[in-house]
Amino acid sequence: MATQSCVSPFSSSLRSLTARNSMAVAGVFSYAPRILKPPALLLTTRGLSFISFSVPRKPRRKSFQVRSVASPAETVAGFDDMVSGTQRKYYMLGGKGGVGKTSSAASLAVKFANNGHPTLVVSTDPAHSLSDSFAQDLSGGTLVPVEGPDHPLFALEINPEKAREEFRAASKKNGVSGVRDFMDGMGLGMLAEQLGELKLGELLDTPPPGLDEAIAISKVIQFLESQEYSMFTRIVFDTAPTGHTLRLLSLPDFLDASIGKILKLRQKIASATSAIKSVFGQEEQRQDAADKLEKLRDRMIKVRELFRDTDSTEFVIVTIPTVMALSESSRLSASLKKENVPVKRLVVNQILPPSASDCKFCAMRRKDQMRALDMIKDDPELSSLVMIQAPLVDVEIRGVPALQYLGDIIWK
Numbered sequence: 001m002a003t004q005s006c007v008s009p010f011s012s013s014l015r016s017l018t019a020r021n022s023m024a025v026a027g028v029f030s031y032a033p034r035i036l037k038p039p040a041l042l043l044t045t046r047g048l049s050f051i052s053f054s055v056p057r058k059p060r061r062k063s064f065q066v067r068s069v070a071s072p073a074e075t076v077a078g079f080d081d082m083v084s085g086t087q088r089k090y091y092m093l094g095g096k097g098g099v100g101k102t103s104s105a106a107s108l109a110v111k112f113a114n115n116g117h118p119t120l121v122v123s124t125d126p127a128h129s130l131s132d133s134f135a136q137d138l139s140g141g142t143l144v145p146v147e148g149p150d151h152p153l154f155a156l157e158i159n160p161e162k163a164r165e166e167f168r169a170a171s172k173k174n175g176v177s178g179v180r181d182f183m184d185g186m187g188l189g190m191l192a193e194q195l196g197e198l199k200l201g202e203l204l205d206t207p208p209p210g211l212d213e214a215i216a217i218s219k220v221i222q223f224l225e226s227q228e229y230s231m232f233t234r235i236v237f238d239t240a241p242t243g244h245t246l247r248l249l250s251l252p253d254f255l256d257a258s259i260g261k262i263l264k265l266r267q268k269i270a271s272a273t274s275a276i277k278s279v280f281g282q283e284e285q286r287q288d289a290a291d292k293l294e295k296l297r298d299r300m301i302k303v304r305e306l307f308r309d310t311d312s313t314e315f316v317i318v319t320i321p322t323v324m325a326l327s328e329s330s331r332l333s334a335s336l337k338k339e340n341v342p343v344k345r346l347v348v349n350q351i352l353p354p355s356a357s358d359c360k361f362c363a364m365r366r367k368d369q370m371r372a373l374d375m376i377k378d379d380p381e382l383s384s385l386v387m388i389q390a391p392l393v394d395v396e397i398r399g400v401p402a403l404q405y406l407g408d409i410i411w412k
């Protein structure tokens with residue numbers, strides 16, 4: 001029967017892996033309890049499996065020290081290159097909707113944590129799926145510890161909708177001072193101080209375009225400065241589908257330009273009215289505000305540089321082997337290069353493994369996929385990237401052990 005002949009090798013290898021490690025199965029089937037007692041009965045996509053479990057849960061380590069991180073001398077082009085060094089590195093995973101960005105980002109974050117890096121995985125996609133992917137509730141817009149990896153792994157789902165609501169509520173309740181409080185919390189307080197005078201309150205009913213990204217970027221600013229985030233040596237971003245990501249990346253430039261304009265405007269006003277202002281003793285205050293604004297601009301420049309810093313940042317494009325997805329990936333790669341964002345790797349996810357059976361559907365799909373994969377070597381954008389091929393596995397990727405399994409396939 002066709003349904004039986006479509007079985008790929010992955011479920012059996014995942015199951016043999018899980019038979020060796022009970023925790024793996026507990027995560028794949030997210031409704032299973034965290035610690036399964038042997039024997040357990042599991043409902044799989046192809047019926048019931050009877051698996052006995054023997055490996056107890058590993059005790060959680062208390063130390064946050066980076067353990068098995070490769071030294072820079074061992075640097076090579078694969079995962080060793082990504083994991084080496086204890087200086088902070090940022091990985092941004094992006095691509096078309098549904099290709100496996102979240103699964104790839106989450107699996108990379110788990111692998112970093114299991115290799116000794118205190119890791120943070122951040123979702124800037126308004127439609128978060130980190131919680132679904134980890135099978136844990138990670139919502140709330142704050143750092144949430146992820147249960148399972150050997151070393152600390154935290155998740156942060158930035159919720160732009162909620163933040164925008166808070167933004168509106170704050171403005172209605174408290175006017176400009178409320179907005180200032182809100183923006184202070186977002187690390188944008190200095191900007192609010194300046195914009196407050198420009199009647200920002202009136203703009204709040206129609207939030208300015210790019211506010212989502214402003215919120216996401218302000219979190220990045222916090223990463224750079226706040227003590228709370230200083231422990232993380234790897235930060236993985238699960239970004240929103242392509243368009244959003246590009247806006248996010250160009251936002252620091254946009255803000256830099258806007259702040260530059262405000263500063264110039266203020267300077268003009270200040271010089272024209274300095275005589276009057278000095279009479280009222282406000283000149284010093286004004287200068288102080290201008291200094292603060294300069295500082296904010298410097299921060300934005302820092303963020304912009306960070307996104308373009310080949311030593312600390314890499315954008316990984318995730319795609320699937322279809323003509324449509326690869327065409328979009330090619331455009332994304334071109335835009336990123338134009339923005340001078342470092343791109344090295346292309347993950348081609350969900351590749352059908354060769355079918356050992358006579359499943360015609362599988363054979364046709366795979367032939368199509370191979371044709372699409374062939375496009376890559378002739379594509380002026382994609383051909384220069386290191387291609388990582390990841391198979392379509394026949395179980396749903398949910399929970400830390402499943403992500404660990406996927407991570408070991410993708411990130412080698």
Ligand SMILES: Nc1ncnc2c1ncn2[C@@H]1O[C@H](COP(=O)(O)OP(=O)(O)OP(=O)(O)O)[C@@H](O)[C@H]1O
Pocket residue numbers: 096097098099100101102103104125127129241349350351390391392393394395396397398
């Ligand atoms: N290699 C794979 N094998 C099997 N299933 C996969 C694989 N990669 C991803 N999936 C599944 O595909 C679905 C979509 O994956 P994921 O949520 O990671 O994509 P996404 O690009 O982040 O989607 P979105 O743009 O909607 O956020 C999920 O159900 C995930 O478990």
